Amino acid sequence: MRRKVLSVMLSLSMAAGLMASVPMTAAADEEVQEITWMFWDDLDASEDNITKGFKEVIDRFNEDYDGVYHVTPITTTLEEYYTQLNALVDADQTPDVFIVSPGPNLTDYVAPGVVAPLDEYLEEDGWKETFSSDAVFAQQTYDGEIYAIPLNIAAACVFYNKEIFEEAGVEVPETYDELLEVCEQIKEAGYTPITISAGTAWCLSMLAGYLCDREGVDLAAINAGEESWNNEKTVAAGEKLLELSQYFQETAAGDSNDDATAALYFEEAAILIQGSWAIGQMNGANPDFEEKCGVFQFPAIEGGNDPNRVIAKSDSLAMSSSTESPEACIALMKYFTDDEAQRYTAEVGGKIPVTKVEYDASVAPAQLADVMDIFENATGTFGFYNESLVSSDAGAEFDNHMVAIFQQEETPEEAFQAVEDWYVENGYR
Amino acid sequence: MDKLLRNKKAIFVFVAPALILFTAVLFIPIGTSFYYALCDYDKVTRSYSFIGFGNFINLAKDKDMFIALKNSLFFLVFSCVSQLIMGLLLAALLTNIKVGRNLFKNVIYLPCVLSSAALGLLWAFLFHAKVGINNLLANFGIQGPAWLYSTSGFITLPMWVIAFVSLWQYVGQSMMLYMAQISGINKTLYEASYIDGATKMQAFRYITLPLVKPMIGTAMSLNAIGSLKFFDLIYSMLGDKTENLKMDVLATFLYRTGFSSKGGNHYGKASAIGVILVALCLLATAIINKLFKTENYEM
Secondary structure, three states, X not given: XXXXXXXXXXXXXXXXXXXXXXXXXXXXXXXXXXXXXXXXXXXXXXXXXHHHHHHHHHHHHHHHXXXXXXXXXXEOOHHHHHHHHHHHHHXXXXXXXXXXXXXXXXXXXXXXXXXXXXXXXHHHXXXXXXXXXXXXXXXXXXXXXXXXXXXXXXXXXXXXXXXXXXXXXXXXXXXXXXXXXXXXXXXXXXXXXXEOOOOOHHHHHHHHHHHXXXXXXXXXXXXXXXXXXXXXXXXXHHHXXXXXXXXXXXXXXXXXXXXXXXHHHOOOEEEEEEEOOHHHHHHHHOHHHHHHEEEEOOOEOOOOOOOOEEEEEEEEEEEEOOOOOHHHHXXXXXXXXXXXXXXXHHHOXXXXXXXXXXXXXXXXXXXXXXXXXHHHHOOEEEOOXXXXXXXXXXXXXXXXXXHHHHOOOOOHHHHHHXXXXXXHHOOOO | OHHHHHOHHHHHHHHHHHHHHHHHHHHHHHHHXXXXXXXXXXXXXXXXXXXXXXXXXXXXXOHHHHHHHHHHHHHHHHHHHHHXXXXXXXXXXXXXXXXXXXXXXXXXXXXXXXXXXXXXXXXXXXXXXXXXXXXXXXXXXXXXXXXXXXXXXXXXXXXXXXXXXXXXXXXXXXXXXXXXXXXXXXXXXXXXXXXXXXXHHHHHHHHHHHHHHHHHHHHHHHHHHHHHOOOHHHHHHHHHHOOOOOOOOHHHHHHHHHHOOOOOOOHHHHHHHHHHHXXXXXXXXXXXXXXXXXXXXXX
16 A cells, blocks of 8 residues: 555656656747857867857857757867768758858858858947958859858968077078978977878978969869869969978878877977967967967969969858747857957957957967968968869869879879869869 | 467567667667768758768779778778688687687787777787887987878788787687687597597698588678778777878778768768668678588587
């Protein structure tokens, strides 16, 4: 009898508990609009200052919109990012808001209608007016419609260790030939002249892109089929890539981007060719390096192209076309571009803000002023080569053949001919 | 019980849950991947179109496929041979020692139950260019080799390194299988052979080996299938560098083709690689079964 009473009481309490929880959940669902935001770094573990800034934005958003909107971050590593994003898209579980690189990567989501146009939201409340100019949307615009919101602009530059330069008795090089001389003298001084990652192919590909541009390669003509990839200028760029590779660290083939960057801020190597997004990473990991780090424009090639062109890249946010809470998504995007976030971007993250925000240059990373100088004096910008080709697959093909040149598995002629062959085989000729 | 087993409805009811589950998570996906292997996936429209054997023809011309196939076959041969020798050797040794048998058995088997991802990171750290073993060698003025990024040679150094790590991880499994078989051999056979003047080596050669032969087939089949679909250790040690380091095996090539950020999303082609992988697994198992087909002896 006692057991029966106990079991009835327990059953009743369980049923009551279940009933009590149902309306609470339902009420909570009605009130709070849940969204997801996908990003390519770990918000809690990363030492990158830009990532830390993004975490602050997410926390601020969730706090300010408590009970109204709530965003849950989905984070991965950079290497795994598009793999996991594509898996979610194909499973019809596209994150409501996600970060994406402009160019073919964004095109992969715009073309099948995975992401929504944002023009109507940008026009509301004067949001678009807060951006520094309409030009910041150039890479995110398709057929006159804007599909992603830029968060910052980074320029690819040459970072160097001032102390090592001084010790080796060298000055900032302005031409490619001077760069070779500087590398030779740094090598003689006992340091690794250039640290770069060939293990992370886009790093090497970025250098190849600069060399191609400085040589005067007409990428638009190549993409349009008016020129072949295998031409005098690309081959000359490939030969210079090979020539420079004698000054890379011995472990360049296997080093990741993080390994290569660490070699600069741990003062093992003198030069790193990298985007200004690395400022946050370098200063975050070794604050003492900030004052030793100088920045210069990638050197000119005599008789080549305009030497004041800069590789520029922005992180952008796209909104899923299938989101059930576009208001929450837009509210989140606005947090990423508000004054507080943009000021942080410049003052702590070391990237160029996309809005008209005023920031205190004296507290910004020392390298940002140099990057801003380079950017302001630039006569034009161009994208990463692997993000400026006819498709993301073409970009991967370009990257791989640049690595093959570095590994001396292909001559520059063979490598660029292989890229050309890929264009032919895939119907781009 | 007999009455129950004659009741077809009851049998169906008992079998149905497992059958439904297997159909949903195994048979249907396998069937659809065979179909997708005959299709091309369009990234732009995110849709499939039937192209017949187009993916297989493209793979036959793809040099990355050749590299992946070569590396997978290397793993297959290395794994089967090394695990046979090491597994048998360890099993024979451990069966014959009296002190510390369980300790050694557990220590050798331990890596089998650990996560390959965690072990991969651990070994990647040990074979890192600047830390781990190379750092140790540097203390003695020796420049360590490019354990995980050398690209020279038909079979590259990283491939050998990962093959040895894999041997270290899985040899315990082979050893356990052989030990189970060896401990089932009747001791009187050995005693009779020793009375006839046989040495320990001769007893191993003429008694242990023939009686372990059926298990060699089973263990080798497991090794062959495991090495052909080998993925986790390579991926956790090399990440997305497999392509540029010429370190792809069939499973990493499949993953890269299907899902990678770099030139991925070719689900049709990835499915075709999957079909080839399944075919190779079946072929390897059939060959091993043929080679190690034995009579069952009374032990």
